[in-house]
Structures are given as C-alpha cells and as structure tokens.
Amino acid sequence: MSADDPFEAIKQTFFLECEELLTDLEASVTALTFGDGDGETINAAFRAIHSIKGGAGAFGLEDLVRFAHVFETFMDELRSGRKACDDTAIRAMLHASDVLADHVSFARGLIPSMDEERSATVANDLRALMNGAGPAPLPAAAPEPSAPAGTTDEIEAAFGFKPVMFNLDALPEDAAMVPEGWTISFKPHVRLYETGNEPALLLRELARLGPCTVTLHAEALAPFADLHETAAGLSWTIELDAPVEKTAIQEIFEFVEDECDLVIAPKGGALDTPDVGDVDIAALLAAATAPASDPVVPAAADVDIQALLAAAQAPLVPPIQSAGEAPTTAPQTPTKAPAATAAAAPATSAGTQASIRVDLDRIDKLINVVGELVIQQAMLAQSVAECGLTASSTVKVGLEDLEQLSREIQDSVMAIRAQPVKSVFQRMPRLVREVAEMTGKQVRLVTEGEATEVDKTVVDRLAEPITHMIRNAIDHGLEDSEGRAAAGKPKEGTIRLAALHRSGRIVIEVSDDGRGINRERVRKIAIDRGLIAADANLTNEETDNLIFLPGFSTADTVSDISGRGVGMDVVRRSIQQLGGRISIASTPGKGSVFTMSLPLTLAVLDGMVVRAGGQTLLSPLPSIIESFTPREGDLHRIGARDWVIRFRDRFLPLIDTAKVLGFSPPDRGEINGKDGIAIVVENEGGSQVALWVDDIQGQRQVVIKSLETNYRKVEGISAATILGDGRVALILDIDALVVLGRQQANHADFKIAS
C-alpha cells in the first residue's frame, strides 16, 4: 500500500474521482427531481455511473461494478427514451444513487459494512422498472472466453483483477481439437483500410504464432477503374505451420472480421470442409478458392515474411484513393466535424489546464512559510520604525511596498485553500430525502450560494452542524402534512440552505417554513431544567436561543432523527470552536432561521491585542462585544472573590484575566476601577462576561500558530501568534477562560468556607 505504488496511487485518484462523479450524479438527480433536467442531464448521470463502473472494474470492485451496471443499464433505458423519466423512475434513481455512494464508501473503507439487502432491493427495483428489457444481465454472470492461463495469473498477481478477454465467437470443437496448421484466406475490403487497419501488421501478428508461408494474390489489382469496396485488390493465402487454437487466429482478425473475406481452415484440404461458424461462408469460400484456381496470373511464389511485409505496404494507397471515388463508400461528414472542432478549440485549451491537483500538505507548508514572512516583515518594519528614518526615506518606502506584497501573497495563498461550499451542500439532498422518509413529511430543499468560498478546513467542518440543523428543521420545525394543511400551507415543506459572505465571514442560513419555535414550551423546559429562573424576563430572541443551552435538549425532546445524542449546545460549541457563532430567529407559525457565521479561514485571526499581568495576549475579535473603561461605581464585589461589572444596565461577571491565567501572584492587589479596561465577550452559553485587562494595544490580524504542536495544551489559551516585535502572544480561549474563572472562584470560596 505504499504511496510509491502507481497502481495504488491511481486507486486513490479513482476514489477522489468517484467523489466528484457522485456529486455530479447527485446534482443531476436533484435537477431531475425538480423538473429542471433534460436529455443532457440524464446523459451526465449516465456518464457518471459509467465512469464509476469503468474504474471499479479495473480495481476488481465486483459488488460496485455489479450494482453500477444495473444502474447504468437503467439510465441507458431512460437516455434512449425506451423508458419514460417519470416520478417512479426518478425515485428509483434517488435510491440507486444513494446505494451507489454507499458502495463506493464501502469499497474505500469509509463505512464498515454494506447494506447488501438494500443494495439488492434497489437493484431489483431498477430491474423491475426496466420490465420491457427484462432483468439486466450481470457482468459477472457472463464471463468472456478466458485468457491464456499464464498471463491471467501474472496479471491478477500484479494488478489484482482478472483480464477480460475479447468477445470471440469461438466454436467449442475448435478448442478441443487443434490441427497441425491452418490455411487462412484473407481478402481485405476497402473499409478495412479506411478504419486504419493494416494487412501488413495482421500478417506480422500471424507470423508471431508460428512459421508462415504467405502467398500474395495481386491479380485483382489489374482493373483499377473497377475497384470496389468488396474487391479492394490484394488478397492473401497464408499457410500457418503451427498447432495453435483457432481463437488465436480469430483474435488477430478480430477488428476486421466484417471488413474482409476471411476463411480460417485446418491445413490440408480443409477449405473443402468449410467452417460452419462463419455466416457468409459460401461467398467467402468462393473468394478464397478463386485465386488458387486462377491460371491467368501466376500467384507469387512462396516468399519470406519480410518481403511480404514490404509488398503489403503497397496496396495501402490505391484502395484509399478509390474510397474517394466511390460515393457509397464515403461515410464521412467532412464539413460538420472540423467546424465543431474549430469552434470548441479555444475553450478546450483554456479548460484542459484550468486546474491542477496539489497535495494539501504542500499548501499548508506554503501558508506556514507565508505566515512567517508576514511576521518577519512586521518585525523588520518595527525595527526600521525605531531607527527614526524619515517617512520619505527609500528604506521606508521600499518597506511599505514589501508590506503590500506580503499581504497580497498571503491573500493569494489563502485563496488557494478556498473552496466552494458546494461539496457540503450537495450532500444535503440525500439527507433531506432520508429524514423526510423517516418522518413521513414532504420536504423540498432549496440551496443558494453554493459557489460561496471558504477555507477548506472550514468547509470540512461545516457538514456536521449543517446536517444537524437540517435534521432539526425537518423533524422539529416542519409540521406534518395535516398540520400544514390546517395552517393553510402547501403540503410540501421547504428547507432553505444558503451561504453568503458578510463582513469577512461566511454566513450559513438554514431556514424552514414550519411552525416556528414554541416559546411557551421552550421557556417551560428551560425553567424545569433549572436553566433560567422561573421569573426570568427574556426577550423573544433570548427565549429562542435557549435551545442552545447545554442541557436543554434531553431525551424527551429528542426524537430518532434529530436527536442521536447530540444537542444544539454541541452544535453551538463545535461552531464556536471554529471561531463562529450561531443564532436562531423564529416567527411563530411562519418558520425559523438558523444563522451561523464563521471566519473564512482558520489560519489567520482578527484579534484585539491586550495586556494583562504584564503579558501580551490576543482576544479573538468575533467574541468581543464591546470594551470600555468602567466608571466609578460600575464594579461590585459579590461574596469574597467574585466581581461583577455594570454593562448596559445589567451586571456581568468580571473575570480577572491575569489572575485566572496565573500571570500574577494570588496576593496581587484587588481589581480596582482605575487601572484597567473591561472587555465584554460572549461565552459558550451565549451569555456575556467581562474580561478585566490592563490595557488594549490595538486590533491586528495575526497568523495562528498551534501551541499544542510547539509546546503543549495550556488551559484558557487556544493558540499563539508572533507579533511584529517578535514577541509571542497567546490567543485567549474565551470559553475555557470563563470556565476556568468559575472553577477558581469556586475553589477560593471553598477555601474560605473551610
């Protein structure tokens, strides 16, 4: 399984290609579902399945081939119009593409087992729908004549698959009795030359089987004017002195059997007992025996093979010229094809080299180096600034240009990793189908902004939260058919999945036109679970967002579909780990909108540079709501250690950043309102806390460096970065910091109590 094994490498390419093909297939099927498809859509779906089958065959993935074959045959019926592409057919396609995807995943080892029963059921459904054509023959059930034993084993050992031989109409008795030699009469038609076949090469192949005596019959060449497609001119009689099987000879003439008069007979008067396997044997026999009995032009004497090969080159020219003269033999459409070529050519030259595949590690390495470059550049700028040069000095001007360039390089490199969210969005139709089937609801999925680009890491991690939100929307959001009818809504519910860029972030929205959030119920659950006080005064928005609180969704609010042990709080946390946020807005009776916003990349971060306990720290900008210098009386002590701060007429817990992170001795003087700044941040529960810091130094985009890779995990810190002056600054993990603050407060209380 080494990476150096070219075959293994191609197999990996195959799976990557399958991913793309399955995405294409899904898109085609989706288009057909919504009535947006045409003949080309069916064609595209057919091609995708066909390509998967082709590759799978090469890698001996028999189950995949077998299923793809049935599916492909079915699509061929649709493509040819023999079967109508109606709702039943589309539904079968939907199921079949799901099963095909599972087969690929299984072959790739991505899923542990294959639901054979479902596969068989779906395949049978497809066959049943093709009732006119009857059950599709399985490729494995119709093996081709087997290959010569020696090569089969070699190939199988080397490549892991069995070669499939050419389809020959071998007669059983030929295999049974092998004569001493063969007499072959071969008379090419003009068409043989026109299709790029070459008698000389065929004769040479024959010579590989054993010693040949070749007789050239050139007499038919004489009446040039009468040249006809069935009498191209030269013909040959070959005496093959080797006990080979007839199939070996037939194989050589395989491509030309319809473009020549060919008789293969055991040597020694065998021409009198014609091969019954050949259809127009009488005509062939006549053609084959004619030259031998023709006394006018003496047949060329027995010559050696080399001389014959030379002679065989000669007839190539006249027959082809004759093709031009005989209108019936010119099948070409000379004007149409070249025109099409010329028109499409420019597009091709642009398209062929439009993309290349690059190993992700290489790009990450590049991003890393560019990050270093940006840091180095910032450090250099700072050193230069400290030299006190004038603003017009060439060094400063040059440095500014350099800064511009570094930024451009950084942006370009980030753009390399950017990918459209399409790959994630296109997985969703299947999910919607499955959930809709399980819930018995009718659901239509509408997607928008599939081309919206975001860093690959972010794309990869989008799938899970989106999946969860969609499940949730169908299961909890949408009413069932009766409910919708009662509410005067169309029977089919709509889930809308949209992506857009907004102020340097990507926003994903999942909305439904369902019943909206039942605020009374949410409030009751929250009170029952002790998440809010019974008399809490919450806005509608705050009530809606209670569903993200840890502990909100538990067993009795979770169904089979959206439950699966994961609550909305987990979704929220996973999004926050990506530096994102999620919220919900709901209108009772009209539906809900989940909105999540994420940074476009995880490689750089916008942060606020702050100082606490003499250390430079970075607070991620997305978490920050506001920062302010408290006025006298804004700070209040609660209990022995805890502080709260007044913010917009509310009191927020105040976390002493330096103390929590251990930057200052525990006996450091208490917080006071004079020498610090409060930064209001949002924590994981969606509620707000204030961080107490010494001062704020400014806002900056920084390159994120993993602390765990370079050092170790530090509580309350998510990563690190290097600032312009070369100092390392730790990036605060706001959520962890809040938890840490709470724990220390509890611990302190405990000490005091004891």
Next chain:
Amino acid sequence: MNKKILTVDDSRTMRDMLKLALSDAGYDVVQAEDGVDGLETLDREGADVVITDINMPRMDGFGFIEGVRANPAYRGLPVLVLTTESSPEKKARAKEAGATGWIVKPFDPVKLVDVVRRVSG
C-alpha cells in the same frame, strides 16, 4: 523514438490507468478529456495511435472518430475504442464511425499493449 499514443477519456482514473500501462511498455502518452479536446490535442501534438472512450461530455467517442476520419491528414491512423460493453451493436457502431478496433474495459495491461502493437506495428 517512442511511438506516441493519444488517450481520450473523461475519467482521470482511466487516463491514469492507460498511461501507466502504456508508459511501462515504452510508449509516449498524451491525454485529452473529451472528443473536442481529443481532436484539438491530435492537431497540436499528433499521435501514432489513438485510444478513445465512448461516453464523454461535449463530444463522444463516435463523434471524435468521425472527426478524425474526416481529416485526410489522419488517413490510416489507428483509433481504438475503449468500451465496457462488448455488445456487437457497440462494436458495429464504433466500426461505422471508423474505429480500427476496440478494447474492452476493464482492460488488462498486457492485452492492451498487444492490441496497440497489433494496430500500429
């Protein structure tokens, strides 16, 4: 000088497979992704043998072969068709378009090279 083979297939996997087998046998390989690309590549690079898939977007294998055969410059150029279907109709259709011969997928590399040699010497 090595013989040059043009492979026309929309599947990257199949192009890679062909290239692996043919390069190992000492052929130079140029690749195209569909019929249109194939004709363009053939004009630009030339080839001693062409191997083409049938089902491709933009221009399928039949259209491609007809395009090749329509150009007198490629008279006698061997064009092999890659097909998963070994049905007589498919072969007849390929022949009608002007194919020299066919290779049934999945192909065995040794056999592939045999066939290429048989049509190109």
